[in-house]
Amino acid sequence: MTRKMLQFTHLHQRMPEKRGAAERRGDFGEISEAFAPATAGDQSSRCEQCGIPFCSIHCPLGNNIPDWLMLSAQGRLEEAYAVSSATNTFPEICGRICPQDRLCEGSCVLEQSRHGNVTIGAVEKHITEHAFAQGWVKPVLPTAELGRTIGIIGGGPAGLAAAEALRRRGYGVTVYDRHDRMGGLLIYGIPGFKLEKEVVERRIRLLAEAGIAFAPNTEIGKTVGFDELRARHDAILIATGVYKAKPLGIPGAGLPHVHAALDYLIAQNRKGLGDSGTPAELDARGKSVVVIGGGDTAMDCVRTAIRQGAKSVKCLYRRDRANMPGSKREVAHAEEEGVDFVWMAAPESVSAEGVKANRMHLGMPDSSGRQSPVVIEGSTFSLPADMVIAALGFDPEDVPALFGAPDLKVSKWGTVETDESLMTSLDGVFAAGDIMRGASLVVWAIKDGRDAADAIHRYVSAKIAQAAE
Template structure:
């Protein structure tokens, strides 16, 4: 092993080549070039193969990272893909959009002093190679089962559960209110992080595997939850959270102040070749405008970097804490800075100026105080610190809350928590409605794609157990 691995002592950390900022500002293509095979093999060989792999411990999917790094270093790529895909339904997506600097790479034991192994880039290289060489197969079962499953939501949680249940032989039906499969992976994440073909090819593959998709189908309008429960042996709700958080401030109702998801969805739909009236009118187009994005998470970074590519005159991110306390990926912050985004740290909005249409954001400076119960430093406004930012378009990236699903689904007995997320038994992932499970953001709140995948896979395990127990002779006799 020593000849192949532990090469961090002689090899420096190297990411795939990144396109120059001036070049990538002009298009929506992914910013990293493909890893050359020799470079990917060399970077994989830097793994220390430590006894306690903290990269794996801090991965929500507990991916067997040291194992597939070793296989990659040895040139055994097909085996590396088999190991990677055994725990991860979408390794090609996680390799692109996971905040590795906060998860696996951020906890790599050689990070201090040598620089972490480039885990995400190697994962992307392995799975892109697998797709090119035809190693990725549709989820076809060894035997078909009579039981059927209904899954509400074609995002990462729903798709992960659909794949696991289809492999077990269930008849899987996925219902989604949108016209494409992928949820926020299609409509929320920009192409420069995740090109849409990467997601859409999974849709085609899953259809080949026998998963049935019912698109443009809104539960509560086109079909009721009660109908789905009668139609299927179990149901999974994996709708995600889409309701934008709001703030109260003078001028908040001015034209030109828009939710982040509306802005990103319009940009992604235009990129998919659709006509989007709100974009065509200029309402959701940043071209030639002074843009201010309020927020500090990954969604805010997606917005500022999209505005740059649309040709905004200026792009400013207004965040009430400092750079060290950004909740999003620091790698995304660096990419935004390279592309010309200006950051106003320790600034919070207090009002919006304009007559009919927004013309400026009035803000004040904040002071970081002592940590609160969560460990984050509290912020308080500083006296006499008001300043103004010119703004023709203000994008509110303050996070997302759940929609009122009991009302939307017409199911008053569907319980929710005080935060509006669905209440489940966390051992079984089942709601108070027998046979109705829930997973992903609609349970844990707005989170990462990788956590949604984990939740979807876990829910599939519990649904399988529930249906097998229900179909057992003992259960039938008891009924």
């Protein structure tokens, strides 16, 4: 069915139907139903086809969103997938987990004019799932082998995006990861109710079919030396991500019932993947849980605790709802599922009984422009807690020490320094994703991986040309 565009004047915005809160509290399945084909086409036709597409401009990948919305509205879904996947290595993942309300959808002209944004993420997911169902998604095979190899350290979104782009050009690619599965945070950090693991595993199978080699359970500096790896390949990409939890930094932070967010999420994801031996202390069943933090990781933790059967779940955040860094949709989902938010409050200490906190007010803006939270004197209160989860963000690990590479330069924040070509201080060694830019979004990691692949190709090509002279 072919539809005209600019149908926002008489078609209202429709989001995909969500499973009821009571049902979704009982499992880790994705909460949104798929769009029916007719609904996806109708919602695509609401697009205004702007002369200046702010949705694309505010997408880190620069996705050609108006083009594939028009193709979807016209029922040309195979072409829509081709356009979508031309700029995005993992559209089925971004359609699910990108904070569209802060990126493309939040920048949609219809949102600014109060007509309600085009539901870009849901349409992207629809297009890609339809493409998989029809068998249109194939392994990316090179037209010719170059006889050159690249080693990628880290099997998360940046590393895998770079691997696909390099393999497309004809490089032999090996991805090394310290975990027993590829996917990084896509597998271990993001809960199944946002991204079911089969979605990631399906894409990894395609990458393997394309000829990308995977080396799990490989810890650089221990399993294999970094210098040995450099000698083995024509170039190296460091895409390890950032895994070290920011410290809670208050009395009682080291108590046994205080846990880092990523330890908690990894334990649940491993359980969902069928692994045995999940520590009992990382199971929230029957416990009063307090999660400290206000980002997307905190939302993942509170919603996981609900599904594990916690007695109560509270999220303690030092600013108000309007200043929360996490996705507002995720906050709404959490509230629907029974999470209690304690706004304008910051922890002072943790004890065996729970968390002592102070009420806050917003003072003068800090260096980022956000108002700084200030303690209200005499406002101390307590929250009972059998389990406390710190979700304050992530810092880089000491990569030079881990790799035994003291000449690898890092910034004052511990991120690996790169030049404009994403090359590090070591010749032929590049970096991409969170280990280069700091903790950020999956979509930025994908962009970095694709950009690094282009830079690596230019580097190796120049070396080949130089050797031929």
